[in-house]
Amino acid sequence: MTLPPEFRNWFASKGWQPHPHQLALLETPGDSLLIAPTGGGKTLAGFLPSLVELRAGGGRKGSVHTLYVSPLKALTADIGRNLARPVAELGLPIRVEDRTGDTGATQRRRQRVDPPEILLTTPESLALMLSYPEAPAIFAGLRRVVLDELHALAESKRGDQLMLGLARLRSLSPAMRVTGLSATVEDPQALADFMAGAGPVTVHLADPGPDPDIAMLATEQPAPWAGGGGHYAVPEVLEAVRQARTTIIFINTRAQAELFFQALWAANVDNLPIGLHHGSLAREQRTRVEAAMAAGELRAVVATGSLDLGIDWGAVDLVIQVGAPKNVKRLVQRIGRANHRYNAPSMARIVPANRFEQIECVAALEAVRLRDLDGTPRGQGPLDVLCQHILLTACAAPFDADALWAEVRTAGPYRALCRADFDACLDFAATGGYALRAYDRWQRLMLRGGLWHLRDPRAAKLLRMNVGTIVEAEMVKVRLRGRGGTPLGEVEEDFAASLVPGDSFLIGGKVVRMDAMREMVIEVTPVPTRQPKIAVYSGVKLAMSTQLAHRVLALIGDPSRHDVLPPDTRDWLRLQAQVSRLPEPGVLLSESFPHAGLWHFALYGFAGRNALQTLGLLLTREMEGEGLGPLGFLMTDYALLIWSLDPVTAPERLLDSDRLRAGLGDWLGENAVMKRTFRNVATVAGLIHRNMPGNRKSGRQATFSSDILYDTLRKYDPGHLMLRITAGEAGRGLVDFGRIEEMLARSPRREHRMLDRVSPMAAPLLLEIGKVPIRGEGRDRLAQIEAAALMQAAGLEALG
Template identity: 50%
Template sequence: MSRSPPTPSDRPSDLPPELAGWFAARGWQPRRHQREMLAAARAGRHALLVADTGAGKTLAGFLPTLAQFCPSAGPPPPDGLHTLYVSPLKALAHDVQRNLLAPVEELGLPIRIESRTGDTPSERKARQRARPPHVLLTTPESLSLLLSYPESAHLFGSLQRIVIDEVHAFATGKRGDLLALALARLSRLAPQVQRVALSATLADPQAFRRWLSPGGDAGLVDLVTGEPGAPPEIALLLPRGERVPWSGHAAAWAVPQLYQAIRAHRTTLVFTNTRFLAEYIFQLLWAANDDHLPIGIHHGSLSKEARRKVEGAMARGELRALVCTASLDLGVDWGDIDLVVQMGAPKGSSRLLQRIGRANHRLDCPSKALLVPGNRFEFLEATAAREAALEGERDGDPFRPGALDVLAQHVMACACAGPFAQSALLAEVRSAAPYAWLDEAGWHRVLAFVASGGYALKAYDRFQRIVRTREGALGESAGGESAGGDAIWRLAHPDQAHRHRLNAGIIVDAEMLDVRFRNGRSLGRVEEAFGASLSPGDTFRFAGLDLEVESVRDLELIVRAARRAGAIPSYMGARIPISTHLAERVRRLLVDRAGWGRFPDDVREWLEMQDWRSRLPGPGELLVETFPHQSRHYTVIHTFEGWNANQSLGMLVTRRMEERGLGPLGFVANDYAFGVWSLKPVDDPAPLLSPDILTHEFIAWVENSHLLRRAFREVAVIGGLVERQHPGKRKSGRQVTFSTDLIYDVLRRHEPDHLLIEAAWADARTRLTDVARVADVLERAGRQVVHVRLDRVSPLAVPLLVMIGRESLPAGAADDDLLLEAEALASEAMRPDDAAPAGHADAAD
């Protein structure tokens, strides 16, 4: 909603008099982009709105719907689903429902608004299918499930408008693939439907116009841009009288200052990058809370009841601070928030802008934010992100071809809704931009997989899900062809529909255990691997509470309140890598010597000592440092390409070093570099980084590592080959892993080109190994490797070496140990010498 007086309009007649009066009663007038969205709707055009936070994007998206239901517009639209709102987060859907009800109730409009997410009770879901509201707020997964019901054709036949909020958050990934396929189906069920997407942070609006358009034609989608808002006020929080830490990510040092900031503001939103850090920072804040301020916690593993309770308290202005994760990243409009804090590195300028936009949710009022770096590299990253945000620069993930496992799930959903014609569904699928590439051969492979599991599995009845029919449905003739020569497919058995709906979804988390009190009250979920390590009497901290395990039964942890603190659960979610755009900015900061003067003294001295003793990587250069340390030889390669790419390169370079007899002993990686320690020194790093590493070692490494098995487990679940849920029973994570490993081994031996093996490879290349960024490093290595030989550890390598042996620990778990070890390494690296620097650089062009 727009909470600030919009710019004056010289065309108030754009709005029905009821809405014009509603605006006027608040001293508002519709903004230009809101009028343009209304004009696009009246012209029957699809539209993409890109406008700053607080610009009234949500209201702009819904304005045509509200206008159509105004009495002055004529008879109200008939009963039935009129507008579908799709958001990436459950919290956002509930927040929009709360805010949208205000104008509807105040204007007395005959609009029923409901939400439908994974938290919605089953009886309400059934009622919504039989008697849908006028406006339904949902997520991509819930929409896909709705489309799997036979009544979906009737349910969506009246649909006029689809509003996709925060489209940048999911369009480029698998959830975006699923939504694009759903949009294609909706356009067939309701040819009149208009598509609208909203975002504040798009780096490439043209690509999103293609994604949003039926058929991928960007020209069919109007681009509407909003007026620029007030520039944000972004400050970096630094230690008082102390040095910026060398390593660590929790920024626990900042808690006393953070608590004072909370005291000085009405409501503070504290963002962390992981669920572990949310619990950890909440614990530290609560220990410092001498004033007993109401402080809450919110993340995706908490129970629905816990999340709703906190969201309600925030909406009523009852909390002074809320520690959260990406579960509240997007669009949530709580007007009393006057400060946003980012704990640790922001990882991208768009993500940072999205988060700080939650403060002072008004276009004419600057958002106020504090960035709290955990270490020196994070200080540089936070500085780069701050400057990018102030300059209005955006970043984001690129689009890639639609995933085959998602397509298989969609085909099954279509079959659950009723028999489908093979060629007609292919045409529909191709109209979704992510699948415009799909040819007949690929389509037949997808159908064969959904029908029987593929060549190697077709003998097993449990994989038989759809069949070609010889009956007369859809006007087909005998032999399974329609009157137009189109093959018809239907479910192999009606039970398949129930099984699909139990297991459909795109987000495949590690298997979880429910955490409950004995009275049945749910607190949320922890990962099975963590829960399996607990025994009765053990304690742990979760949902801000100290808990003691009473028993472990089935897939539940039964707990009671404890008097002592315990371990905080960690989660195996994927790490967010630093964006390519932000990494380039950090590299520019490193070589901008004139700009170092604005840095804290210890950071400036760190860079100056690095510059004097070794070298700082210039544009287009790949800096490789080699040095001895504690009877070992170290090779550190400063890539700035993110953790996934550096982890992959660390594995590949280690293998090459082993083949060359250098005796590698291990490696460590972070977002900025990776390092290998070995028995023998590396004299020439260039051969270790030659491009053929991707055509030879990369394939062998991925095939023989856990990565492909992990990717296969996820695509097998998404593609429906392995079911996690059965009626009245849920498989444990071990059971799912056992099943997928068996199938994986069968397919690797007998059908290595299986559809899901291909899908797993696509995931391994993009998400798990970030092979595109690996290739960027190798391309830089081919242009210019700068090899610096040193007699001891370099200042730039200290933050990396401190992590050796602690890579698997959650951030914050070993900060005290890290500080001690960092001091010892830093003393060696920063020790001044009377002699000239020992570094010797070789540049290989």
């Protein structure tokens, strides 16, 4: 396929020249993956073959010709607007429609009998469409599938669900071709294998463009010793916003985004228009911010990962990352949001939140300049997603088990799926498993005439209501008081339960007072002068990637490279080398020292906060067994600190890998981490339903149900499929025990220092103990006095 003259004329009328990678996709006969930087015209490249085919009269009446799948509903809507222009200007007689959770019921029903030529959707909506009996007719003429932001989808179960959907689409329309679109990734071939069917995938690597203009933001005040807010840099951030046209300020967590936005507004004497955007804000508020950005009405927006992907705002010319990025690939993708134009360098500035993060930011900048991205190899496709897929397949029509197994194995993540695991998922979908098969509610499939059918066709409605792999946290909506009050967003149910009428909290950049709670909705009134509580938001904090952790450790351990660090950080590390020693690759450094009447044990593991949190739980258990009297611990991405009544003098015995793994098994059995993981797994697999006809279970109701099921299965069916999946997920996710073992394996030398005082590297950790966010002048002064005393004790008072 070549680009027809009318398309070349259309490009010329815009003053554009087709990029080589856009033309390459036209010439690729099979499946393809395009890796291109932000602003490189990836989306248009993905649609060009479809537009050319449809211009030539391709397509089949009553069937979708091209299916576009993206991870975000907002991105789907944006693509629809962008496609409308070439479709209209080229006079193409085609319809472009979206099918997401925001699509009206009338349009969704019509699409099942009269689908458009180009349909824009999300993984969840595709799974839902494939569960209807009309799916074979809707997709019989499907010729092309475009998968946008594939790198983001591949990082979660949403990607696994999508690949199972692709396997089904390939069965319905064997002639279809798939095009994956992705920003820069560390392993393009692994991503190609993820999206591949039975045939090969051609990988196209676009010109990565010029190196970005990226550096640390110079600030008058040095970064503080501890904390994660970055508020010390507010004056410089505001000045950078003044100098730019439009700025995105990325913050790693929703609570920190709220606080930083409030701090910016307090200092924004020029009343620059600045917005706030994160996933817990009301959809109406997010939409208003997105529209204002697109119209050029905002000078800046404070955002979390909610703006990591997709929407093309050409006016953005600066990105500021507040807090260490934790992941080089994420930083590169965020940088690409600035100067969303091909061959134009992106400008970004980084604000480390504390002294440790200064080192991490320097290491991340080095990795960006070397184009050395981090990533984690994907494992086999998760079985809870497969269980859901089996149930949804039965909703569409009866199926043959052998044929479905063969089909599933054409999906990249499930290529190595063994028949025993498939049969275990099928048995669970049919009966609930050994311990639950006596209960009618889990008897959902039956074998008749060699095919598996839904036992009760009415169950299809309930299964469709619970499609998806995103297990939402238990959230409560927040609205302004009064009939039809403006929605502000939502907070976690546990946080809502802690509020009483009269309490104030921060949401959407506003301080509000709780007036009442009715039917899972908090009614509030603005109270701008109150000191607020900080709303709790779900999700673990971002953990530093393994590759970035190795870079940070190598930088700290090599004094000859310290000249790249700020002067105060160089002096801090030099003093650490004098008092104790520096952490370095191959050596696991730990220290014991007295402070404030207690003994403290510091371990510099550089394994990420999730792994070090698990290690803290395991080590305190071991210390308890040895009578050392542990009282508590805290962790960062770099270090673990435990305080106790008696000192740790020989940590080698405590850090034995076999001993830790045995302790992990004992600890996990009764731990809340396992129960939370089980609830998520059981919800995805279809054992537990949050959405019911006529109502939705509250988070507490769902947790109560899942806890009963978890305890029942542990007692009567410990080998149950759901428990097996749960154990694997807990070990890889929140617990991250693999990184503990990796830390021990890469550090064959152990060195423990017994000190008579706080070491320089441990001093910032002590500032974190038991502290909550400090607000107000009096508390700030108190914190400064306490910090000064600690720094003096550690010999750091001369470093500022």
